[in-house]
Amino acid sequence: MIAxxxxxxxxxxxxxxxxxxxxxxxxxxRGILFVKDxxxxxxxxxxxxxxLAAGERxxxxxxxxxxxxxxxxxxxxxxxxxxxxxxxALVRVPFSDADLRLVPGLTCTDAAGVPEVMRGxxxxxxxxxxEGASVICLPGxxxxxxxxxxxxxxxxxxxxxxxxxxxxxxxxILGRMMTDAPIExxxxxxxxxxxxxxxxxxxxxxxxxxLGLMGxxxxxxxxxxxxxxxxxxxxxxxxxxxxxxxxIGTDALCTLYARAIAACDGRVGAVNAGSAQRGLAxxxxxxxxx
Amino acid sequence: MIAxxxxxxxxxxxxxxxxxxxxxxxxxxRGILFVKDxxxxxxxxxxxxxxLAAGERxxxxxxxxxxxxxxxxxxxxxxxxxxxxxxxALVRVPFSDADLRLVPGLTCTDAAGVPEVMRGxxxxxxxxxxEGASVICLPGxxxxxxxxxxxxxxxxxxxxxxxxxxxxxxxxILGRMMTDAPIExxxxxxxxxxxxxxxxxxxxxxxxxxLGLMGxxxxxxxxxxxxxxxxxxxxxxxxxxxxxxxxIGTDALCTLYARAIAACDGRVGAVNAGSAQRGLAxxxxxxxxx
Numbered sequence: 001m002i003a004x005x006x007x008x009x010x011x012x013x014x015x016x017x018x019x020x021x022x023x024x025x026x027x028x029x030r031g032i033l034f035v036k037d038x039x040x041x042x043x044x045x046x047x048x049x050x051x052l053a054a055g056e057r058x059x060x061x062x063x064x065x066x067x068x069x070x071x072x073x074x075x076x077x078x079x080x081x082x083x084x085x086x087x088x089a090l091v092r093v094p095f096s097d098a099d100l101r102l103v104p105g106l107t108c109t110d111a112a113g114v115p116e117v118m119r120g121x122x123x124x125x126x127x128x129x130x131e132g133a134s135v136i137c138l139p140g141x142x143x144x145x146x147x148x149x150x151x152x153x154x155x156x157x158x159x160x161x162x163x164x165x166x167x168x169x170x171x172x173i174l175g176r177m178m179t180d181a182p183i184e185x186x187x188x189x190x191x192x193x194x195x196x197x198x199x200x201x202x203x204x205x206x207x208x209x210x211l212g213l214m215g216x217x218x219x220x221x222x223x224x225x226x227x228x229x230x231x232x233x234x235x236x237x238x239x240x241x242x243x244x245x246x247x248i249g250t251d252a253l254c255t256l257y258a259r260a261i262a263a264c265d266g267r268v269g270a271v272n273a274g275s276a277q278r279g280l281a282x283x284x285x286x287x288x289x290x
Numbered sequence: 291m292i293a294x295x296x297x298x299x300x301x302x303x304x305x306x307x308x309x310x311x312x313x314x315x316x317x318x319x320r321g322i323l324f325v326k327d328x329x330x331x332x333x334x335x336x337x338x339x340x341x342l343a344a345g346e347r348x349x350x351x352x353x354x355x356x357x358x359x360x361x362x363x364x365x366x367x368x369x370x371x372x373x374x375x376x377x378x379a380l381v382r383v384p385f386s387d388a389d390l391r392l393v394p395g396l397t398c399t400d401a402a403g404v405p406e407v408m409r410g411x412x413x414x415x416x417x418x419x420x421e422g423a424s425v426i427c428l429p430g431x432x433x434x435x436x437x438x439x440x441x442x443x444x445x446x447x448x449x450x451x452x453x454x455x456x457x458x459x460x461x462x463i464l465g466r467m468m469t470d471a472p473i474e475x476x477x478x479x480x481x482x483x484x485x486x487x488x489x490x491x492x493x494x495x496x497x498x499x500x501l502g503l504m505g506x507x508x509x510x511x512x513x514x515x516x517x518x519x520x521x522x523x524x525x526x527x528x529x530x531x532x533x534x535x536x537x538i539g540t541d542a543l544c545t546l547y548a549r550a551i552a553a554c555d556g557r558v559g560a561v562n563a564g565s566a567q568r569g570l571a572x573x574x575x576x577x578x579x580x
């Protein structure tokens with residue numbers, strides 16, 4: 001089968017053997033944002049047409065390709081949901097070259113009845129589900145904190161953390177002093193520590209400015225400090241106290257979140273035990289293909 | 291005397307009689323951001339040269355004109371500080387046409403030793419100081435929450451609320467659906483109510499997106515909802531529980547803050563009892579002019 005993780009900014013595909021082994025892999029900057037005029041079929045043929053020509057007939061896709069802005073909209077499946085639920089709810093995409101199915105996103109509501117959504121992360125998380133209870137954090141523009149039990153995702157909460165960081169950096173006075181220096185651990189840790197001090201996020205944010213003004217935070221350190229401050233606030237607010245947290249994400253973000261979780265008296269469990277490729281393979285195993 | 295409130299974006303001046311009565315007033319979009327090459331003296335002559343020519347010799351100025359980016363830097367005066375302290379700490383500006391003095395900004399440190407600064411607000415607040423205790427909120431890009439007692443500002447905390455709203459609106463996915471519709475009370479109140487529900491700011495922010503996605507928040511309402519959400523979080527975190535809050539700011543912001551304070555079980559005291567013009571006049575009365 002072919003597994004495709006087709007997100008907002010990138011396209012990734014794997015050709016998989018019957019036992020799930022990766023035979024070949026592709027990656028391209030062809031996220032749905034960069035596909036013009038709905039030419040998704042053409043883009044798919046461009047990227048993996050040779051695999052289809054070689055006889056692959058079964059394709060499972062996850063990510064924003066199933067959103068309203070994607071190829072076909074796959075409605076959100078309500079939680080709780082696990083691998084069998086996702087496999088049952090796949091949405092067919094009309095495509096002459098193969099039997100093409102979309103993994104739906106998931107939805108739940110928070111304590112006040114406000115909806116939550118994810119699309120793409122459910123596939124990564126699904127590959128790690130066990131009979132026990134777990135908490136999985138997927139850091140990113142819109143970080144997800146997922147609670148799972150008995151093989152199913154129970155519910156989840158989104159934090160507007162990564163995109164907040166980018167907006168504060170690009171569009172406020174806090175970003176004016178920031179440099180392109182890489183995120184160093186020392187100022188990052190200082191920001192995480194600050195997030196635990198008296199006060200609140202909106203107050204702590206102004207401190208990024210005053211510490212710089214008073215010569216107590218170097219320009220080159222201020223982006224790392226802000227990152228630590230936001231991630232620290234996110235973790236203190238979103239992390240359950242009584243269980244370890246598994247992480248799924250880029251190495252850079254997982255490293256930062258692991259440091260911050262430890263600094264906030266949390267425990268990190270598995271890092272990147274789950275992946276889109278693995279989840280797509282596991283969902284694909286459960287599909288009754290035509 | 292002449293009172294000048296010279297901020298980042300605007301310039302305001304008043305010609306005052308000995309009893310503080312306003313004889314004349316000027317306003318121009320000549321904030322320090324728009325004064326090129328340090329031509330502050332020239333700008334002042336352009337705006338109020340006729341008052342100087344008519345014999346006014348005493349000028350007191352407050353605001354960002356006393357910052358590092360202004361005419362002369364007036365160092366921050368540490369709290370606690372009241373009218374007499376501000377009047378004692380005025381900084382002279384070399385200017386051939388008049389005896390020109392700058393009101394210093396104020397500084398304090400929060401519970402964790404992180405510095406706080408204000409510049410301009412101290413003059414507005416100073417005009418309202420009484421022997422009793424009070425809390426004054428000055429909403430804006432960087433809202434100030436000031437505690438005063440026995441005629442002095444004891445300390446204050448800044449909330450990065452207004453600029454956060456602007457950045458989220460202009461530079462994130464939350465702003466994409468927003469319209470230029472004026473802020474209506476109903477969706478604003480809904481955002482304030484949301485700020486008191488379980489969860490935290492970073493989680494509630496993502497709800498702006500999901501409520502829109504699910505058709506439960508109209509595009510035209512989403513800016514007002516976001517404004518209420520941020521102001522609600524600010525008030526719940528920054529407002530002391532045991533005292534009423536005086537407000538100083540634009541009519542539009544004071545109206546919104548007063549609604550939100552009431553919704554958060556707070557009490558609003560005086561609105562716009564203080565002003566830069568009044569504070570400058572009161573400080574000017576205490577100056578020993580040459």
